[in-house]
Every structure is written in C-alpha cells, then in structure tokens.
Amino acid sequence: MELDSEDEYIVREEDVRDNIHEKTFEDYLDGSHVLDKMYKNGKIWYQLPFGSIVLEEWLIFKTKTQFLDVFRDYCIQESFSVSVDHVDSKRYIARCLMRDCTWRIYALVLRDKVSWAIKKLEGEHATCGRLEENPMISSAWLCKQLLQDLEANLNVPVDLLQRLCMKRYMIHVKLRLLYKVKSLAREQLHGGFAESYPALPKYAEMIKSTNLGSYALVTWTDSLQFKACFISFTVQVRGFLGGCGPIIGIDVAHLNGYYKGVMLTAVAIDGNNEIFVLVYGIVDTESIDSWTYFFRNLRCLFAQYES
Template sequence: MYRNGKVWANLPFGSIQLEPWLIFENKTQFHEVFRDFCVQEGFAVSVDYADNYRYTARCLISDCNWRIHAAVLVDKVSWAIKKLEGEHRTCGRLEENPMVYSAWLCRQLRQDLEANPETPVESLQRMCLERFKIQVKLRLFYKVKCLAREQIHGGFVESYAILPKYAEMIKATNPGSYALITWTDNGVNGERVLEWLQTHYRDDGAHLSGYYKGIMLTAVGIDGNNEIFVIAYGLVDTESIKSWSYFFRNLRHLFAQNGCQKEYWTFISDRMRGVEPALFEVFPRATRRVCCQHLYSNCKTAGWSGTEFHKLFWIAANAYNEYVYDKAMSKIKKYDAAAFEYMTNIEEQWTRHKFDRVVCCDHNTTNFVESFNSFTKDNRDMPVFTLLEGIN
C-alpha cells in the first residue's frame, strides 16, 4: 500500500534517524519517537499545528529552517512523516531542553527506578547528563519517581478501590483470618488481623508517607521462642482514641470469635496519644507496660541526662529484684530529686521487678516492633495494596 514507505524499527536512543515516509503504528508512537529524536539531537520545536490528523512543527530557533510535517494515513490509525526539510546549522545543542518533561523522563528511567526505587535524585540527574546529555532540575525527579512508582505498583486511588475485594480474598484463602474495611466520610480505615494469639504483645503506630498519608497501627507479639510475630495491623487516618478503640475492638472480636475469653493481657507501648484510654475501654483488666527507651527520651527532654543518670536509669529499669531497684533509685534521688519524683510517679509498669511473673516475657522496650516498622519502611510510601502485600 505504501511502496515508498519504511516502517519504524524501534531503534534505541542514540541511533534514531527520521526520514520522509517513515511510518509509525499510531499517533502516540510518532510523538514518542519524535520527542526522543529531538532530545537526542539536542533541539526543541515550536508547534505550528497539531490535532488528531496532522502535526507540523519547526525548530525553536527562529533562524533555523528545519521543519517537519506528519499526518495520519488512509487507515486512520498509522502515521507517517510527509515532509522533513532543512538542517540545524545555526542552532547549537540545548543542554536544558524544553522537550524533556516528567513523563518522558519516567519512560526513560523506569527500569532503573524499578530495579532501585530508592535511587537518589542526584543520581538520576547524573544519569540524564551522561545518557542524554541534558541538564534537568532536581525538583523534577521527585515527580518522576512518583510517576514511576504509580506505573510499577498502581495508583493510590485504584489501590484503595480494590481493598474490599482484597479483604474477601484474605478470608477465602486464609481460613480463620479476620479482615474488615470501614469507609468513612474522611477516608478509609482498613484492618486485617491474623489468627495468632499470645498473652504479651506490643502495639504501635507508624506513619504512611504515600499520597493519602495516614497511620498504620500494629500489634506485634512475642512467642515462646522470644521471636516476634505480627498479630494484627490496620490503616487509619489519624492516631487517636477513636482509631485505637476501633483497632482494639476488632482485636477483641477476633479473640472471642476464636473462643478466647481471656481478660488479663499485657501490652507495652510508648506513651502515644490515645492508646491508654482506648486500651482500658476495650481491655479493662489489661496490664500496660511503657517502653523504657521512650521513657528515657522523655527524661532527656526534661533535662535529666548524662553518663551517670543513663547508667542509673537502666540499672533501675532492668532490676529483677526490689533491692537493686531501690538502690539505683536512691542514687537517682541524690542526683536529681525531680527525676526521682517523675520516675516513681509513673503509673505504667517499666521496671522488671514489678512485672507479673505469670507473663513469661521480660521485655521493657519496644525494640522488637521497631524492627517490624523498619521492615515496612520501604513500603509505607507505596499504594495501600502494595503495602499490605509487602507485610503479608
């Protein structure tokens, strides 16, 4: 049909050559190849006319006589270059090319970002300079990374839309699991709880850094081998009494659903907002421990620090008997009476000699759940479906 035409052969960047009657599959392919050619040759164009049937452009430099004209063919799908005139004799190579924009950079750098999503923007800038001989502003690469993440892992909106089906799939493929999606006017709360019970576990919240933000609430347990196991996790809009109550109510419902009516649970957490009132509303007979690492940070904020206080604090926190505890606290009182008063007025359990001996766990820090939070860090800026699958 086009005896004088030549079909585009998908040449790599750096070896692209345009000529009259070069035929493309469709309009999109023509525009992609043409933009690649402009960047490769280091020039930009001024568009004279563009619609769904034809495209005419000339070199951006007014003294240059280079011009291109392309149009759709009779099949109403394929496109071809009809005219290609002039040469770039008077225009030099553009280092900052206006033909370069975020979508083009995403297409060129997608494989690199898929292999290493955490590639620094400075490295991406150097890649563009070495591969394409162009200078690109750093701020553009932040958008490029977001676009690439969406293309690789899906969009945030689409990810939230499939959560109800995902919850049903969890219940169908993991018998005994519990999953619940609750939609509100302000966003979505999603929770999945695995069938695994233990009388001591730690609750915590971690911030999501994706498009919609939010908080991931988790309950991480310690088993008989002193190893961690994720009992429950949920996604909520904010960390508050309401959201923690929602989380604990569903956790208690799961226990009852599996025939566990135990009342005496032990929780350990920092003094985060909303945990204590929500916890005792749902588990009124629970025992609460406070993380000593966070407690020591509070002491430092209050001005009680230094090598001597640090040593005495941890002796008191790790004391397995009252004698060692009292001896350390008496020294703390001599060091600073205000620090002694603050530590003796802590209502939660924090020193080991006060722990219930029935609970075979002597953890007084939340390091084990911080390990879990560290594990999920790379996924917390991803769409929610990718986040949940990463945890799973």
C-alpha cells in the first residue's frame, strides 16, 4: 500500500492479488455457494490406497479424469473388466464384461460442469469370478504403480516384475507389456530420445570445456534436425599416441534401436593387444558423404597434435 498527499490509502492491484486465498474444491462445500445443495447428499472422494477402494452412489470426484482413474483402479483391484455402453462429456455408463453379470455403473457430470459423481450402482459380481489377465491394465497404469520400484532399480528383470504384479495386485502381466513399462519408466526418470537430441550441442561444448583438447562436433540439417556427430576425448588421442601401434582400423556398425543410424569408429591396438577406441561418430547412412565427413574430422583431430 501507499499514502497519497491527503494521507489516504491507495490500494494497489498486486497488494489485493497477493492477499486473495485461492479456493480449493472443498472450499465450495461450506454452504456459501448456490451449488452446495447438489453436494449435500454426496461424499467427496479422498485418496485411498490400492486394495481398499470402495465405490458407492453419490461419491463425488473433482474431475472426470479423477473418476476414470479411480474407476480403473477399482476394476483392477476387484479383478473384473467392463464394457462401456456410453461415454461423452456428460455421462459414463458401463457394465461388467461378463455377459451374465448384472453389475452396472452410471456416472454423470454435475451442474458445475466440472465435478463428476456416481449416480447409480446396480447388481453384484456374483458369478463372473476374478480375471487374472485384466484388459483394463495398460502400460501407463503399470508404470505409475511400479515407478518407485523401477526408480530404485531400473535394470530389474521383467520376470521379477511379473511376480511382483501377481503378489501385489493379483494380476498376471505379459512380459512384452512389462518391457514397454520399463521403457516408459526410463523415459519418465531420465527423459526420452526426443529430449536428448536437442541437448547434443550443449553436451559437445561440455566435453570440450571439461576435457581440454577433446574434439566434439555435432552437425545439423537446414531444418535443424540431427545429421551427424564426431566425438573423441583427449585421453583417447594421447593414449593412442603414447601406447598404441601406428595403425588405425576403421569399423562400422548399423544401429537397430528406436532411432536408426550408423556408428563409425576408429580403433587401434594397445600394448595388451586389445582394441583401443580412438574416436566414434554417428551418421544417418553409410555413404561417401558420411565417410568423407568422418575422415575430414579425423584429420582435423590429429592436426591439433602435430605441433
């Protein structure tokens, strides 16, 4: 606040904004809002651990997304799947996947057009039994459940994860799905390839600044897409000049990962008669242009040590 010439307070906009308390979903249920009456017979959903989730009529969720997430957890917890009869921005109607089962759920959006509630639950799972392989289990759901375990050990074998899912969630998960879960977890924990490629120029500059004498070059196309790179650490060159024979071998390997390409390498033989990697480069294809790029930078690399 500020004082003007007549000692009156002038309230600035930022002062008012800083003092305003942003209401949460529960703050609107205190009887002061005209929409409170539609919540009076309902029960607000609060987070419950997997294994103790209970659905009931007029259970209210903050959003449709929260309702769908909780409903999926409940179905997997109870080991059944559903067939969706109708879904849109206002309603969600589903039934048990088993034809003879009478279980039904009907949920809808409330008058505020944001929160959702379960309006009706009918029937029981009396004859349908439990599903060991539940089609409602997705790689995203498993990744969310197992992320903490994978963060502790991302190299855990998939057969161990399979046994963990059976013990913890009473579900059988196919190994190929668990391989995808590990890939998703790796991307969430360490970032994906799409995030790594734009960081290559910074990585090259870091190599040259922290390893003086190293050679690192990243090349891009006119449309700013990765084209090639050429990297050699200074210790590799000094190791070659000081402890290897005066012969360089050239090799090529085709990459079969998510992003294809070709790796070109220059190697030597050290004093133990073992392969000593001198430099490596990644190019899009094996061609005259890519080999010319590789040998031109190899010559520039050794030109730094001619003096």
